[in-house]
Amino acid sequence: MSDSTAIAHDAHAAPDHGHGEAHPTYLRHHFENVEQQADAAGFAMWIFLLTEVMFFGGLFTAYLIYRNWYYPAFVAASHQLSVVWGTTNTAVLIFSSFTMAMGVWCAETRRRKGLVLSLCLTFLLGLVFLGIKTIEYSEKIEKHHVPGFHYNLSSFLDPDNDAAAKAASDKALPLDMARHTEVYFSLYFAMTGMHALHMIIGIAILGYMIFRARAGAYTSGHVTFVENFGLYWHFVDIIWIYLFALLYLISRHQ
Amino acid sequence: MSATIVSLPDQSTARIPKVNFITKENGLLSWLLTGDHKRIAILYLISLSFFFFIGGALAGLIRLELLTPQTDLMATDTYNKVFTMHGVIMIFFFLVPSVPATLGNFLIPLMIGAKDLALPKINLLSWYLYIAGGILAIYTMASGGVDTGWTFTTPLSTHYVNTNVLTTGLAAFIAGFSSIFTGLNFIVTIHKMRCPGMTWFRMPLFVWAHYAASILMVLATPVVAIAIVLIALERTIGIGVFDPTKGGDPLLFQHLFWFYSHPAVYIMILPGMGVISETISTFSRKRVFGYTAVAFSSVAIAVFGFFVWAHHMFIMGISNYAVLVFSLLTMLVAVPSAIKIFNWTFTLYKGSITFETPMLYTFGFMGLFTIGGLTGVFLGTAGTDIHLTETYFIVAHFHFVMVGGMLMAFLAGIHFWWPKITGRMYPEKISQLAAVITFIGFNFTFFPQFILGTLGMPRRYASYPPEFQILNVFSTAGATILGVGYLLPVLYLTWSLKYGAIAGNNPWQATGLEWQIQSPPLTENFTVTPIMDHEAYDYEWLENQKAKEVASVG
Numbered sequence: 049m050s051d052s053t054a055i056a057h058d059a060h061a062a063p064d065h066g067h068g069e070a071h072p073t074y075l076r077h078h079f080e081n082v083e084q085q086a087d088a089a090g091f092a093m094w095i096f097l098l099t100e101v102m103f104f105g106g107l108f109t110a111y112l113i114y115r116n117w118y119y120p121a122f123v124a125a126s127h128q129l130s131v132v133w134g135t136t137n138t139a140v141l142i143f144s145s146f147t148m149a150m151g152v153w154c155a156e157t158r159r160r161k162g163l164v165l166s167l168c169l170t171f172l173l174g175l176v177f178l179g180i181k182t183i184e185y186s187e188k189i190e191k192h193h194v195p196g197f198h199y200n201l202s203s204f205l206d207p208d209n210d211a212a213a214k215a216a217s218d219k220a221l222p223l224d225m226a227r228h229t230e231v232y233f234s235l236y237f238a239m240t241g242m243h244a245l246h247m248i249i250g251i252a253i254l255g256y257m258i259f260r261a262r263a264g265a266y267t268s269g270h271v272t273f274v275e276n277f278g279l280y281w282h283f284v285d286i287i288w289i290y291l292f293a294l295l296y297l298i299s300r301h302q
Numbered sequence: 303m304s305a306t307i308v309s310l311p312d313q314s315t316a317r318i319p320k321v322n323f324i325t326k327e328n329g330l331l332s333w334l335l336t337g338d339h340k341r342i343a344i345l346y347l348i349s350l351s352f353f354f355f356i357g358g359a360l361a362g363l364i365r366l367e368l369l370t371p372q373t374d375l376m377a378t379d380t381y382n383k384v385f386t387m388h389g390v391i392m393i394f395f396f397l398v399p400s401v402p403a404t405l406g407n408f409l410i411p412l413m414i415g416a417k418d419l420a421l422p423k424i425n426l427l428s429w430y431l432y433i434a435g436g437i438l439a440i441y442t443m444a445s446g447g448v449d450t451g452w453t454f455t456t457p458l459s460t461h462y463v464n465t466n467v468l469t470t471g472l473a474a475f476i477a478g479f480s481s482i483f484t485g486l487n488f489i490v491t492i493h494k495m496r497c498p499g500m501t502w503f504r505m506p507l508f509v510w511a512h513y514a515a516s517i518l519m520v521l522a523t524p525v526v527a528i529a530i531v532l533i534a535l536e537r538t539i540g541i542g543v544f545d546p547t548k549g550g551d552p553l554l555f556q557h558l559f560w561f562y563s564h565p566a567v568y569i570m571i572l573p574g575m576g577v578i579s580e581t582i583s584t585f586s587r588k589r590v591f592g593y594t595a596v597a598f599s600s601v602a603i604a605v606f607g608f609f610v611w612a613h614h615m616f617i618m619g620i621s622n623y624a625v626l627v628f629s630l631l632t633m634l635v636a637v638p639s640a641i642k643i644f645n646w647t648f649t650l651y652k653g654s655i656t657f658e659t660p661m662l663y664t665f666g667f668m669g670l671f672t673i674g675g676l677t678g679v680f681l682g683t684a685g686t687d688i689h690l691t692e693t694y695f696i697v698a699h700f701h702f703v704m705v706g707g708m709l710m711a712f713l714a715g716i717h718f719w720w721p722k723i724t725g726r727m728y729p730e731k732i733s734q735l736a737a738v739i740t741f742i743g744f745n746f747t748f749f750p751q752f753i754l755g756t757l758g759m760p761r762r763y764a765s766y767p768p769e770f771q772i773l774n775v776f777s778t779a780g781a782t783i784l785g786v787g788y789l790l791p792v793l794y795l796t797w798s799l800k801y802g803a804i805a806g807n808n809p810w811q812a813t814g815l816e817w818q819i820q821s822p823p824l825t826e827n828f829t830v831t832p833i834m835d836h837e838a839y840d841y842e843w844l845e846n847q848k849a850k851e852v853a854s855v856g
Contacts, residue, residue, distance in 0.1 A: 099486070099523070102525055106524075113551070113554060118549060231549045
């Protein structure tokens with residue numbers, strides 16, 4: 049059988065593979081041990097998050113450029129967003145990151161009920177975030193601030209007749225600058241939309257995890273999935289914190 | 303050319319091992335649901351070849367149209383669609399996944415002594431994404447095509463054309479995720495799955511090259527993904543990020559697009575360079591000269607590759623200072639590429655060179671890639687670029703790198719590892735002939751295009767002034783020869799599946815771990831986890847191994 053022999057090293061060949069402690073059932077066949085498996089999965093998740101950073105990076109680059117070009121338009125347009133809703137949503141997401149972290153801790157310490165509860169809370173908070181986002185989007189739709197054919201400039205050309213602009217005591221923008229508010233809203237919808245898409249995917253996975261966690265899937269030692277999902281959820285959270293600062297708080301320090 | 307290093311087992315007694323990854327399970331489902339990196343590599347090989355021949359047929363149509371100065375074979379807008387689909391299919395569905403998804407998939411676990419890639423399910427998912435993207439691309443072609451060129455340049459793609467930009471974009475988007483998952487898998491595998499003793503500087507250079515390419519796949523691809531999303535939003539809703547009438551900047555699209563698409567050419571060429579490092583060492587019986595320099599030059603190409611994208615935009619209205627900086631950085635990429643070429647050449651020096659087919663392709667690669675790379679320096683020079691850009695000089699340049707370089711490397715690799723993949727040798731004489739035909743056909747096709755470009759023939763037009771016809775006839779005639787060169791391997795490699803000589807474990811007397819196990823390998827590759835106790839390309843170690851084996855058998 050020389051044709052199926054690996055490089056056999058007479059002295060130190062075949063380390064104690066198969067001896068010692070029994071392998072847990074969740075150890076995939078191609079890993080040597082559980083540590084290697086968890087290590088590889090965690091590392092893979094970080095690399096994936098790196099690709100996500102680059103994905104959002106394109107949008108942040110566009111934001112950086114246009115904000116520098118059209119600063120007055122960006123300030124006026126950002127006054128159309130509700131800081132109250134934005135702050136609430138930020139708080140909701142940060143709290144959901146806390147419940148997610150609790151979930152990871154519960155999985156690691158094998159507390160099934162705690163895990164299910166934390167996941168359910170995270171799930172609900174995610175829905176609350178999307179609910180608030182829907183309210184914000186519907187305001188934009190009503191005021192025709194969605195870029196495209198129906199885009200309406202009156203809030204920026206005539207701020208005295210616009211509650212939000214008046215509250216921020218905005219001055220009327222010249223027409224060519226006012227038109228650039230559409231670029232702001234393009235980025236607003238692209239960035240928050242991409243973020244919301246990530247939230248929706250996260251919430252769907254959370255639903256699946258709650259289902260599995262009730263059956264005790266993650267509380268018998270195999271916590272990689274929960275840990276990696278936790279990383280994803282925190283990542284989506286961090287993206288929002290940047291979006292909140294960049295989109296809502298452009299001129300609030302003045 | 304009589305000298306050869308091929309050592310095959312005695313054909314009268316030799317047979318293919320009864321148990322291997324191909325015979326382990328039977329039936330279509332066992333392939334479609336497999337997690338085995340070797341089977342996924344074969345799925346990729348079959349689907350890639352399919353797309354290559356579609357892309358190749360489109361190239362044939364382009365060359366046929368350009369046989370005469372008039373537009374006689376097809377209308378101009380059809381011609382635009384044909385060259386666009388040729389580009390989209392060849393880049394996203396052949397060149398980007400070609401070596402990594404087939405040979406890389408098959409060999410990286412074998413070379414580093416692992417049982418599989420770290421994430422087998424993600425690996426299978428990446429193949430399904432590739433197929434989904436490919437089907438979408440073919441559907442696009444069948445339902446009217448797209449005519450923006452593979453670059454989707456705005457505002458043409460967002461405002462002016464009424465063809466299938468959305469579906470093509472989606473196809474590229476999906477294929478991009480396939481590529482991200484492949485790269486991610488390789489990085490994790492190379493970091494976490496190496497066998498005992500397999501330090502970073504004992505890894506074959508093939509693995510180093512794939513590592514560098516994977517970094518590019520993971521970091522650059524998402525940027526083109528978001529650019530495509532923005533194009534889609536611009537076309538459907540009319541958001542204004544790239545629309546100058548609303549204050550958006552179409553140049554921003556090009557920055558985002560080339561931030562991926564320039565590194566993408568290194569995604570395409572680096573794995574090919576990995577193949578060349580293996581073949582050149584094996585067929586000169588020498589350790590690759592300057593192993594460490596070659597390993598780091600792969601990483602250097604990946605790193606520099608991120609900072610040169612704007613050289614595609616010298617005439618697009620970027621600032622003079624940007625041109626200056628990007629021109630300089632572009633020249634810098636020539637350094638690690640030259641390090642590779644010089645080190646390979648030094649590897650040949652005083653080596654025992656033999657001329658089996660993979661080595662012929664390797665020589666083809668070295669010559670053609672050098673020409674392709676040096677003409678790249680012409681184009682990186684701001685002054686000459688303004689004269690040469692958007693002419694056939696560009697077309698010739700990137701085909702020298704991609705077809706003369708990458709495709710040669712792909713074929714070198716396929717021939718080199720064919721005995722490992724299938725357990726059988728390809729027929730040597732006819733494959734040497736095919737390699738020579740490919741080389742001749744290639745030069746006939748693409749060298750005249752350099753001249754056409756310097757004379758001023760623009761790319762992407764279906765018609766041209768009559769004085770350019772003679773060189774175009776040359777080019778089209780060459781393409782025919784090239785076509786024969788590519789069809790031959792399909793025929794004789796298929797033939798060899800049944801009638802090829804039994805290869806045995808190590809027909810080339812090569813040193814890699816993959817050659818020390820049976821061909822075709824077992825499903826989990828190694829019966830015992832190997833321990834790497836020597837440097838890569840250590841031919842003395844191999845001699846000792848053989849001596850030991852003879853002694854123990856005797």
